[in-house]
Amino acid sequence: MDLSVSISSFPVDEQTAGDMAKLLEGLPAQSITVLHPNLWRAADTRGFTVLAYTEQDELVGIAAAADMMGLHHYEWSLYVHPDYRKLSLGTALADGISHGLAQRQVESELVAFANEVEIAGFMESLAYQLDFNEILLSAEPLPQSQLPEDLTITTYTGQAQAKKLIELVTSAFDDLILEHNKKDPEKEIWMLQKNQQLLAMVTLVTEEDALWITAFAVHPDHQGKGYDNQLLKWCRELAFKRELNGVYLDVETNDQAVHVYEKSGFVRVQTVSYWKPKTHS
Numbered sequence: 001m002d003l004s005v006s007i008s009s010f011p012v013d014e015q016t017a018g019d020m021a022k023l024l025e026g027l028p029a030q031s032i033t034v035l036h037p038n039l040w041r042a043a044d045t046r047g048f049t050v051l052a053y054t055e056q057d058e059l060v061g062i063a064a065a066a067d068m069m070g071l072h073h074y075e076w077s078l079y080v081h082p083d084y085r086k087l088s089l090g091t092a093l094a095d096g097i098s099h100g101l102a103q104r105q106v107e108s109e110l111v112a113f114a115n116e117v118e119i120a121g122f123m124e125s126l127a128y129q130l131d132f133n134e135i136l137l138s139a140e141p142l143p144q145s146q147l148p149e150d151l152t153i154t155t156y157t158g159q160a161q162a163k164k165l166i167e168l169v170t171s172a173f174d175d176l177i178l179e180h181n182k183k184d185p186e187k188e189i190w191m192l193q194k195n196q197q198l199l200a201m202v203t204l205v206t207e208e209d210a211l212w213i214t215a216f217a218v219h220p221d222h223q224g225k226g227y228d229n230q231l232l233k234w235c236r237e238l239a240f241k242r243e244l245n246g247v248y249l250d251v252e253t254n255d256q257a258v259h260v261y262e263k264s265g266f267v268r269v270q271t272v273s274y275w276k277p278k279t280h281s
Contacts, residue, residue: 050096141240
């Protein structure tokens with residue numbers, strides 16, 4: 001059977017995006033998310049897709065890669081229709097991704113698969129090794145309640161609050177996380193304060209009727225005092241107020257914060273494995 005493979009940069013045209021969505025119909029949500037469907041038609045995103053067609057112009061395999069943070073770090077994944085998986089189509093799609101990454105002179109890459117128990121052999125055949133696993137957690141929206149009188153939650157408004165926010169975020173992550181969230185107009189930065197003292201922060205983005213937590217941190221001096229639960233509960237109430245379907249976040253499996261989220265009512269939905277190229281000694 002003759003198959004053709006082509007590479008297209010984002011944004012793809014409406015017809016192609018429709019064909020891609022049709023191929024993925026019926027898959028679990030996270031298996032689709034790792035293929036970046038929200039970026040396929042985005043004009044301001046660096047990314048590309050590799051498409052495999054039959055002689056009858058039927059789309060039977062796709063791979064998609066995107067520069068998630070604008071730092072020349074690409075994340076990609078692929079999907080092949082079950083009827084075509086014995087034709088080494090997955091390898092051909094991965095080769096297309098490799099070619100596209102080389103053209104773009106990327107600095108690093110990760111490959112993501114959701115709940116794919118049989119992916120290890122395939123990835124090892126491509127000379128990739130497991131880097132880490134990430135858990136998707138979700139929580140139901142909650143009706144709004146009153147904050148304790150001495151606590152306030154306000155949105156980040158600019159330079160006057162920047163120093164305190166940078167200190168908090170760098171204690172938990174690094175300043176690149178904050179810069180990425182500040183530059184993205186779709187992301188909101190909220191701060192939990194007590195008597196004008198910054199206790200915790202969260203960054204949020206709304207995607208497809210869901211509220212996503214993209215970063216969350218509690219000041220080291222105020223951990224273990226229940227402020228994490230207070231802010232996470234407020235996020236669930238915000239989702240309820242905005243009539244969204246749920247609150248979601250990703251966390252690495254070895255992150256001690258998993259139990260914090262679970263204590264706040266979040267439950268495990270599924271696990272995503274991330275793979276990186278093997279290093280040669």
